[in-house]
Amino acid sequence: MSRLDSFIRRLEAQRACLDQAARLIGELDGDVLELGLGNGRTYDHLRQLFPDRKIYVCERRIAAHPDCVPPAELLMLGDMRDTLQKARELLEGRVALAHLDPATGDVAASRALAAEVAPLIVPLLRPGGVLVSEPAIAWQGLSAMALPGGLAPGRYNLYRFVSCQSSA
Amino acid sequence: MSRLDSFIRRLEAQRACLDQAARLIGELDGDVLELGLGNGRTYDHLRQLFPDRKIYVCERRIAAHPDCVPPAELLMLGDMRDTLQKARELLEGRVALAHLDPATGDVAASRALAAEVAPLIVPLLRPGGVLVSEPAIAWQGLSAMALPGGLAPGRYNLYRFVSCQSSA
Numbered sequence: 001m002s003r004l005d006s007f008i009r010r011l012e013a014q015r016a017c018l019d020q021a022a023r024l025i026g027e028l029d030g031d032v033l034e035l036g037l038g039n040g041r042t043y044d045h046l047r048q049l050f051p052d053r054k055i056y057v058c059e060r061r062i063a064a065h066p067d068c069v070p071p072a073e074l075l076m077l078g079d080m081r082d083t084l085q086k087a088r089e090l091l092e093g094r095v096a097l098a099h100l101d102p103a104t105g106d107v108a109a110s111r112a113l114a115a116e117v118a119p120l121i122v123p124l125l126r127p128g129g130v131l132v133s134e135p136a137i138a139w140q141g142l143s144a145m146a147l148p149g150g151l152a153p154g155r156y157n158l159y160r161f162v163s164c165q166s167s168a
Numbered sequence: 169m170s171r172l173d174s175f176i177r178r179l180e181a182q183r184a185c186l187d188q189a190a191r192l193i194g195e196l197d198g199d200v201l202e203l204g205l206g207n208g209r210t211y212d213h214l215r216q217l218f219p220d221r222k223i224y225v226c227e228r229r230i231a232a233h234p235d236c237v238p239p240a241e242l243l244m245l246g247d248m249r250d251t252l253q254k255a256r257e258l259l260e261g262r263v264a265l266a267h268l269d270p271a272t273g274d275v276a277a278s279r280a281l282a283a284e285v286a287p288l289i290v291p292l293l294r295p296g297g298v299l300v301s302e303p304a305i306a307w308q309g310l311s312a313m314a315l316p317g318g319l320a321p322g323r324y325n326l327y328r329f330v331s332c333q334s335s336a
Contacts, residue, residue, distance in 0.1 A: 002213035003236065004183055011176050045170035065273070068171065105233070 013147070013156040014101065014134065015045065020148040020158065021097050021130045022049040030096025030126045031056060035080055035117070038103065040068025046099070056091065058083050084120035095124040100133040111135045118142075127163035132156070181315070181324040182269065182302065183213065188316040188326060189265050189298045190217040198264025198294045199224060203248055203285070206271065208236025214267070224259065226251050252288035263292040268301040279303045286310075295331035300324070 001009075032050050034043050037059035044065075046055050057070045058080040069075075076083040098121050102110045118139040125131065131142060134156050142159040169177075200218050202211050205227035212233075214223050225238040226248040237243075244251040266289050270278045286307040293299065299310060302324050310327040 002216045003207075003209040003233070004179070004213035007209050008176065008179050008183065011172070011179070015172055015176065039171075041171040041175055045172035048170045065171070 009155070010134070013151050014042065014132075016148050016151060017132045017156045017158050018042070018045060018049065018099065021099075021132050024130050024145075024160070025096045025128075028096045028126060028128050030129060031091065031094050033091065033095045033098040033121070033124065034058070035084075035098060035100040035121070036102055037062065037064050037068075037070070040064030042099065042101065043070065044068050050097075053096070056087070056095075058087075081116055081120070084117060084124075088120070088123060091124045093124070093126055096126055096129045098125060098129070098131045100131070100137070103134075107135070122161065125161040127161060129161045131159040131161065133159070177323070178302070181319050182210065182300075184317050184319060185300045185315060185324045185326050186210070186213060186217065186267065189267075189300050192298050192313075192328070193264045193296075196264045196294060196296050198297060199259065199262050201259070201263045201266040201289070201292065202226070203252075203266065203268040203289070204270055205230065205232050205236075205238070208232030210267065210269065211238065212236050218265075221264070224255070224263075226255075249284055249288070252285060252292075256288070256291060259292045261292070261294055264294055264297045266293060266297070266299045268299070268305070271302075275303070290329065293329040295329060297329045299327040299329065301327065 032046055032053050032055040034046055034055060034057045037043055037057050043057060054074060056074050056076060058076045060079060062069055076087055100114060102113050104110050114133065114135050114137050118137045122139050122141055136157045141161055143162050145158045145160055147155060147158055200214055200221050200223040202214055202223060202225045205211055205225050211225060222242060224242050224244060226244045228247060230237055244255055268282060270281050272278050282301065282303050282305050286305045290307050290309055304322065304325045309329055311330050313326045313328055315323060315326055
């Protein structure tokens with residue numbers, strides 16, 4: 001399998017998971033949170049899936065197609081380890097779908113970032129909300145779901161947030 | 169159709185055309201010429217399709233995955249409008265497959281570049297050789313072929329070089 005093959009497979013899995021997530025949260029109010037804008041392709045897909053929801057975007061530096069730049073009031077510029085903490089007051093318990101795909105090209109770095117930001121993302125989710133992520137994330141309250149369309153487990157990752165009785 | 173959809177569709181078309189080109193030149197000796205390395209994904213695919221052929225690569229500046237950088241002796245660094253002219257002595261009539269995909273993100277710029285380099289690429293092709301290109305190219309001796317797998321015409325482009333009786 002070439003890098004071209006695996007890239008196509010990854011994009012197809014990403015799209016299938018986002019489309020599935022849209023079905024899963026069809027009846028659930030709430031915002032969308034895109035963690036990483038990149039060139040804006042996935043943001044554009046989210047915009048089409050969710051024309052009536054606010055889509056907040058965390059990004060370090062804008063490098064997207066000009067027509068894929070979110071409105072300023074929905075953009076959280078900076079390191080997401082900082083901006084997600086600041087976003088908590090605004091977004092706690094309000095996010096119906098979050099999508100995390102650091103796509104650093106460095107598997108270890110992506111995993112490390114995901115482990116760092118998972119505890120910042122989960123409190124933003126509504127009960128019943130969905131987290132779509134690559135890489136995989138293990139965190140209290142996140143329940144892994146089967147992928148759509150016969151995708152092999154782990155190709156991408158789809159979680160439902162099941163509200164926990166907090167021990168805090 | 170989102171930018172994610174159209175990007176996936178484009179990559180799938182690219183791969184299908186390269187795979188088809190590999191079948192078309194199966195019996196034809198000759199080198200491969202990749203015009204633009206980018207991140208090296210397509211080069212990696214070509215490497216897998218053609219493990220026994222030389223794959224020459226034109227690129228302005230290397231920005232590929234470290235394991236997708238061609239060997240120095242097959243790399244033509246610089247503006248391809250210059251390097252292709254210099255390559256003529258080495259490669260004239262020796263290339264069985266050339267692949268052009270400037271992927272500048274700017275359709276007009278890609279078309280303009282393709283129009284400029286077409287006259288530099290075609291003399292390198294062997295009779296019966298194949299040019300896979302996005303954007304489309306119109307040039308003497310290039311015969312457009314049907315795309316594989318039911319791809320709509322123009323989604324990507326596949327040409328066979330039919331040697332012409334030169335009027336020069």
